[in-house]
Amino acid sequence: MTATNPSAVPDTASLLTIDDVRAAAQRIEGAVVRTAMDYSRTLSQITGADIWLKFENLQFTAAYKERGALNAMLLLGGEQANRGVIAASAGNHAQGLAYHGTRLGIPVTIVMPRTTPTVKVQQTQVLGGKVVLHGETFDEASDHARQLEGELGLTFVHPFDDPHVAAGQGTVALEMLEQVPELDMLVLPVGGGGLASGMGTAARAIKPDIALIGVEAELFPSMYNRLKHNELPCGGDTLAEGIAVKEPGEFTSLVLRRLLDDMVLVSESALERAVSLLLQIEKTVAEGAGAAGLAAVLSHPARFKGRKIGIPITGGNIDTRLLANVLLRDLAREGRLARLRLTLQDRPGALFKVMREFDAHNVNIIEIYHQRIFTHLPAKGLITDIECEARDRDQLEALIESLREKGYAVDSVELN
Numbered sequence: 064m065t066a067t068n069p070s071a072v073p074d075t076a077s078l079l080t081i082d083d084v085r086a087a088a089q090r091i092e093g094a095v096v097r098t099a100m101d102y103s104r105t106l107s108q109i110t111g112a113d114i115w116l117k118f119e120n121l122q123f124t125a126a127y128k129e130r131g132a133l134n135a136m137l138l139l140g141g142e143q144a145n146r147g148v149i150a151a152s153a154g155n156h157a158q159g160l161a162y163h164g165t166r167l168g169i170p171v172t173i174v175m176p177r178t179t180p181t182v183k184v185q186q187t188q189v190l191g192g193k194v195v196l197h198g199e200t201f202d203e204a205s206d207h208a209r210q211l212e213g214e215l216g217l218t219f220v221h222p223f224d225d226p227h228v229a230a231g232q233g234t235v236a237l238e239m240l241e242q243v244p245e246l247d248m249l250v251l252p253v254g255g256g257g258l259a260s261g262m263g264t265a266a267r268a269i270k271p272d273i274a275l276i277g278v279e280a281e282l283f284p285s286m287y288n289r290l291k292h293n294e295l296p297c298g299g300d301t302l303a304e305g306i307a308v309k310e311p312g313e314f315t316s317l318v319l320r321r322l323l324d325d326m327v328l329v330s331e332s333a334l335e336r337a338v339s340l341l342l343q344i345e346k347t348v349a350e351g352a353g354a355a356g357l358a359a360v361l362s363h364p365a366r367f368k369g370r371k372i373g374i375p376i377t378g379g380n381i382d383t384r385l386l387a388n389v390l391l392r393d394l395a396r397e398g399r400l401a402r403l404r405l406t407l408q409d410r411p412g413a414l415f416k417v418m419r420e421f422d423a424h425n426v427n428i429i430e431i432y433h434q435r436i437f438t439h440l441p442a443k444g445l446i447t448d449i450e451c452e453a454r455d456r457d458q459l460e461a462l463i464e465s466l467r468e469k470g471y472a473v474d475s476v477e478l479n
Contacts, residue, residue: 078226078314079226079229079230079233079260079261079264079314079318080264080268081264081265081268081269083226083227083230083233083264084230084233084234084236084237084261084264084265085237085265086230087130087134087227087230087231087233087234088234088237090133090134090137090138091130091133091134091137091231091234094133094163094166095122095123095129095130095133095234096121096122096123097238098117098118098119098121098122098238099117099118099121100115100116100117100118100238100239100242100243100373101115101116101118101345102114102115102243103115103116103344103345105344106340106344106345106357109340109361110360110361110364110367110368111364111367111368111369112360112364112367112368112369112370112371112372113370113371113372114357114360114372114374115239115242115243115246115371115372115373115374116341116345116347116357116374116375116376117235117238117239117242117373117374117375117376118347118376119235119353119375119376119377119378120347120348120349120350120353120376120377120378120379121347121379123162124155124158124159124162124190124380125155125378125379125380126154126155126158126159126305126350126353126377126378126379126380127155127232127235127258127375127377127378128154128155128156128158128159128222128232128378129159129162129163130159130231130232130234130235131156131159131223131225131227131228131229131230131231131232131257131261132156132159132160132163132164132220132228132231133159133163133231134227134228134230134231134234135148135220135225135227135228135231136148136160136163136164136167136169136220137167138227139169139218143218144167144168144169146170146215146216146217146218147164147169147170147171147172147215147217147218148160148164148169148170148171148172148217148218148219148220149171149172149173149174149208149211149212149215149217149218149219149220150171150172150173150174150208150219150220150221150222151173151174151175151201151204151205151207151208151222152173152175152222153175153176153179153183153201153204154183154304154305154380155305155378155380156220156222157173157175157183157187157192158186158187158190158192158380160173160192160220161173161187161188161190161191161192162190162191164191164192165190165191165192170193171191171192171193172192172193172194172195172208172211172215172217173187173192173193173194173195174194174195174196174197174204174205174207174208174211175187175194175195175196175197175204176196176197176198176199176200176201176203176204177196177197177198177199178199178200179196180382182382184196195207195208195211221312222255222257223254223255223256223257223258223260223308223312223315224255224256224257224312224313224314224315225257225314226314228257228261229256229257229258229260229261229264229314229315229318230261231261232257232258232260232261232262233260233261233262233263233264233265234261234265235258235261235262235375236249236261236262236263236265236266236269237265237269239262239266239373239375240265240266240269240270240373243371243373245371246270246273246371246372246373247270247272247273247274247370247371247372248273248274248275248276248367248370248371248372248373249262249263249266249273249274249275249276249372249373249374249375250276250278250356250359250360250367250372250373250374251263251275251276251277251278251356251375252277252278252279252303252305252306252352252353252355252356252375252377253277253278253279253286253287253306253311253319253326254279254283254286254305254306254307254308254311254352255286255308255311255312255315256286256311256312256315256316256318256319257312257315258375258377259275259277259315259319259322259323260312260314260315260318260319260322262375263275263318263319263322263323264318264322267322274324274370275322275323275324276323276324276325276326276327276359276366277319277323277325277326277327278326278327278328278329278355278356278358278359279306279326279327279328279329279355280301280302280303280306280307280328280329280331280334280351280355281328281329281330281331282297282298282299282300282301282307282331283297283298283299283301283303283306283307283308283309284297284328285297285308285309285310285311286308286311286315286316286319286326287326287328289311289316290316290319290320290323290326291326297309301331301334301351302331302334302335302338302351302385302389303334303350303351303352303354303355304350304351304352305350305351305352305353305377305378305380306352306355327359327362327363327366329355329358329359329362330362332396333358333359333361333362334351334354334355334358335389335392335393336358336361336393336396337349337354337355337357337358337361338350338351338354338381338386338389339389339390339393340357340361341354341357341376342386342390347376347379348379348381348386349376349378349379349381350377350378350379350380350381351381352377352378353376353377353378353379354376355377356374356375356376356377357374357376360372360374397455397456398453398455398456398457398459398460399452399453399454399455399456399459400429400450400451400452400453401450401451401452401453401459401475401476402448402449402450402451402475402476403448403449403451403462403463403466403473403474403475403476404446404447404448404449404473404474404475404476405417405446405447405449405466405471405472405473406445406446406447406471406472407445407446407447407471408445409445414431414447417447417449417466417471420462420465420466420469421449421451421462423465424458424461424462424465425454425458426451426452426453426458426459426462427451427452427453428449428450428451429450429451429452430449430450431447431448431449431450432447432448432449432450433445433446433447434446434447434448448476459475463475
């Protein structure tokens with residue numbers, strides 16, 4: 064995909080300019096964190112590109128969304144500010160509005176679906192937002208927010224399809240290019256398109272030849288479909304819920320059609336690996352959407368090899384239990400954790416003989432599961448699943464080979 068001729072793009076795209084982004088930067092200065100940007104030697108070695116990471120997960124609410132929310136609220140008139148703002152959100156936009164609205168004395172109402180996890184409701188309330196639970200889906204919550212906007216005279220702050228919000232998000236790129244002027248590519252997570260629109264506008268104005276690559280999860284290729292005129296299915300349980308948008312913004316679509324050089328999609332396993340690597344290597348927690356940029360570089364190494372790439376880690380709000388699952392699954396893919404399925408005879412000593420092989424290869428056993436009833440084996444047979452921990456895949460493969468040499472049927476339960 065190549066950038067469209069600007070003259071072919073409707074004038075709506077001119078609503079967002081570098082001057083808007085610079086004005087937003089002045090407006091929000093001192094109220095949001097000027098986050099660090101560091102070179103990752105290890106990730107650069109892994110990917111074959113020069114990787115710089117922008118740690119937006121170190122904002123107070125752990126996400127870049129504060130920038131756009133604050134800029135939009137600072138542009139409200141006095142009466143609008145007194146009445147308050149409203150939004151539909153179950154994530155980082157809600158927390159950004161609640162935090163800065165409370166700090167500025169602007170009442171903030173957030174409409175969330177009834178299915179929103181309790182922890183997200185509580186986080187928004189702790190930051191000072193009033194939460195209204197309505198509907199079973201985000202669309203139902205959004206419709207209700209629009210209804211309350213009119214009934215209560217509140218100002219609706221869209222999470223992405225708003226030039227003021229996008230201008231605030233664009234300040235991330237201003238900082239990145241000030242911190243590392245030699246960057247020649249930005250890899251930008253795309254959901255509704257607010258971040259990519261703002262960052263792309265700023266980056267292209269400052270450095271016209273910089274490459275801009277958008278990234279979406281394979282399960283939610285909504286902007287990808289729109290810009291590439293595809294009809295890939297959109298939906299599912301993605302780790303990158305922060306960019307899981309079924310309908311991208313109208314305004315942002317116009318901007319990105321003009322700006323982006325290309326868009327790529329990343330799988331769930333790539334997102335999991337990126338989250339895991341950021342924690343293991345950079346000692347930083349990223350949510351799925353926050354790791355999407357790195358996931359793209361890991362998934363398409365030939366496209367990015369040799370480039371000087373800036374990647375924003377857009378957020379770090381990930382459920383701790385989910386993070387634990389991601390880390391354990393990554394260990395399994397590396398061969399450091401495994402579940403081996405063996406067919407044994409149901410007689411004394413059968414399991415003990417297997418255990419001796421684990422001991423001989425110094426592979427640690429974590430748990431053992433026997434299945435005698437629900438199998439297709441004869442009554443004297445059983446299936447045993449053994450969860451184990453090895454130093455690396457080579458050690459695990461040596462154990463499996465040894466077991467098979469001794470006549471055991473062994474299968475390794477693989478992850479997708």
